[in-house]
Amino acid sequence: MRQDAVQNRERVLTAAEEVFGAHGVDAPMNEVADAARVGVGTVYRHFPNKQALIDEIIGARRRQLVALADAADSQPGGMAFEWLLVQVGHLQSEQSGCLERLWDHSEAELASLDDFRRRLAMLLTDAQQAGRIRTDATPTDVSMIFWSVREVVRVTRSVAPNAWRRHLELQLAGLRPAGDAAPLNHPPLTDAQARRIMRATS
Amino acid sequence: MRQDAVQNRERVLTAAEEVFGAHGVDAPMNEVADAARVGVGTVYRHFPNKQALIDEIIGARRRQLVALADAADSQPGGMAFEWLLVQVGHLQSEQSGCLERLWDHSEAELASLDDFRRRLAMLLTDAQQAGRIRTDATPTDVSMIFWSVREVVRVTRSVAPNAWRRHLELQLAGLRPAGDAAPLNHPPLTDAQARRIMRATS
């Protein structure tokens, strides 16, 4: 590949991350091209269509996600689970507009995040055994927290970019072992449901 | 106003509630017109533009919201606050697509919901004094819960229409008085921030 072509591809990716991050994935391709100081034609030379460009960006984030799950193992004691949730919050709060689609997958991409989910489930179990998390919490409850944090990030980022931290703190408080608190009355999502949801949203 | 015109206006409103509720406010006006068994022209005779139609629907919901806050007063003891949160969850889960904009306002509409917010703040204080809610929770924390529940509703409704209940339960658990749980490390949104956010989202 020609040298300038390689450079341009990179510029487009960076620009797309910025533009989509700031204005959401609904931002027009024209804006991405302008931000990359490149014609739209060039964008389409490197990515067959808008979805492919978005996928490329999100793919990179998914890999970060898996890396984070790996890194969590080296956290002390039963803290790994909570550490991971905060890290994922960080990830979601950077260039948050891109990530509207982070938790959606075609069946094909499901594998990459399955890995993440498996590790997350293990960390959750560990945390429960360490007595830091209530035993009736399930991995699907954690998915709901991710969705919820994503939305709080989206809504608050322009005014209070750190507000999601408090929201997450409160949710973690909700996950603590029930003292005198009542047990949960509503059942968690089943895995099958969670899976269908993640496919449907996209 | 002519009799048939009155009827048609009503039909359009009902249809819009259904269509926007099911497919979100991005659903095309044509679909609304079809669902109302009416031409697009008629829709535009009654509402100057799409936004006005949406506003009308949301306005009605806001009034319901205020009514709920009033009704909460007749709930027993310190439970009024929690009861209200569940009711708001219900409200958000019905025709949820319409409500993407429920918490956004132009400065002008701020007044209508201010009333709601004032009552909510009082109920929160009551619940705190009754020892059911941690004393460091603020009304802006409750706003974040509303945003969060709205998103969980949006994501899960087609597969598990009741999933939001569990999510809310967990959040309420997070609002219980801290036993051995650590105090919150991150500050709540200020009122001014919350206000700006609600204006910016729209």
Place this chain on the structure above:
DNA sequence: TTCAAAGCGGAATACACGCTCCGTCTGCGT
């Protein structure tokens, strides 16, 4: 019953966006 005002339908318009096409330009192997 009559008829003008009010209402209606839906084709046509305006516009925004994804994407394609093609004439022009440029890195780089020779």
Place this chain on the structure above:
DNA sequence: ACGCAGACGGAGCGTGTATTCCGCTTTGAA
């Protein structure tokens, strides 16, 4: 230096959607 495969830009096409326009229909007061 040369030539051209490969890359570039951006005008223009197709589509989808909000909104308008206008000839036809209906209502209801006289």
